[in-house]
Amino acid sequence: MPELPEVEVSRQGIAPYLTGQTINKIELRQPKLRWPIPAQVQLAVGEPVLAVRRRAKYLLIDTAPGSLIIHLGMSGALRVLPCEQAYLKHDHVIIELESGQSLRLNDPRRFGALLWQAPGDTLSVFAKLGPEPLTDAFDGERLYQLSRSRKSPVKTFIMDNAVVVGVGNIYATEALFAVGIDPRRAAGRISKARYRELAEAIKHTLGRAIVQGGTSLKDFTQADGKPGYFKQSLLAYGRAGESCVRCATPLQSVQLGQRTSVYCPGCQR
DNA sequence: ACGTGATCCTGGAAGC
DNA sequence: TGCTTCCAGGATCACG
Known part of the structure; x- marks a missing residue:
């Protein structure tokens, strides 16, 4: 997914x-995504969209009676196309607008979701999320404090949504490479100074990726169908076996928390 | 509280 | 060519 x-x-x-x-x-052409789509989503019909917001990896489309909540799972993408345009395979949800355009949620693996949140309500998926990484609420101090008794690998730690939201496999891999921290290192055994650097690297990596339109591997496209261009900037993710750009050591692959992690044994410590 | 592994699903790539 | 196996941007849940 989209991170x-x-x-x-x-x-x-x-x-x-x-x-x-x-x-x-x-x-709704496919009612079963990650969770069944609640009937209340139809409350948005006839309503103007007030705002389109993001929290973690969720999109919130606000209307007066409530918000449509979209998650893209591993393989989801949103496209804006004219209503009359033929459906593509895996176009599961089509939201038609008075302009004649439509928003389509296409998600081959169906790990994504469409939920409904009434005003004043908080869905359980939002209940225990950590801070947004691009805000001041997220910093090295927070990483240091939360990690003190943690034995799990630092990569698993920064991908924990209770610690900080939005850091998935690609950007966790890249940020750790950028600061030279071994992804296998126990989270509790990293200094405050290094966590400050890591927090900055996470912000910097995510920020640059947004500017470049994200990373397109297979499924992800921008709303106009174009891919994101950050893939060209990836220095570690997907490069196992290739030479490290810093020290030429062959990059290694390891499984951490069920996810493939690529790192440089030469310069990540 | 923390850590690990199974699980949802489709499709592309690699291996034979 | 065709079949099988493995792997993939996530995150919940059950269990020890």
């Missing part, structure tokens, strides 16, 4: 088409 940069790029891409537009129709 935080891809979700933010999607938000920026779709917001101009949605904001202020009335929703004419919501068509």
Whole structure:
């Protein structure tokens, strides 16, 4: 999926088409995504979109009676296309707008979700999320404090949504490479100074990826169908066996918390 | 509280 | 060419 940069790029891409537009129709072509789609999503029909927001990897499409909550799972992508355009395979949700454009959620693996949140309500998926990585609420101090008794690998630690949201496998791999920290290192055995550097690297990596339109591997496209260009900037993710750009040591691959992690045994300590 | 592993699902790539 | 196996941007849940 889309990690935080891809979700933010999607938000920026779709917001101009949605904001202020009335929703004419919501068509559900596949009711079973990660969770069954609640019937209340139809409450948004006939309502103008007030705002398109993001929290962690969730998109929130606000209307007066409540918010449509979209998660893109591992393989989801949002496209804006004219209503009359033929459906593609795996176009599971189509939100038609009065403008004649439609927002389509395409998700081959169906790990994504469409949920509904009434005003004043907080869905359980939002209940125990950590801070947004691009805000001041996230810093090295927080990483240091939360990690003191943790034995799990630092990579697993920074991918924990209770610690900080939005850091997935690609950007965790890249940020650790950038600061030269071995992803296998126990989270509790890293100094405050190094955590300050890591927090800055996470912010920097995510920020650059957003500017470049995110990372497109297979499924992800921006709202206009174009891929993101950050893939060209990846120095570790997907490069096992290749030479490290810093020290030429062959990059290694290891499984941490069920996820493949690539690192340089030469300069990540 | 923390850590680990199974699980949801489809499709592309690699191996034989 | 075709079949099988493995792997993939996530995150919950059950269990020890």
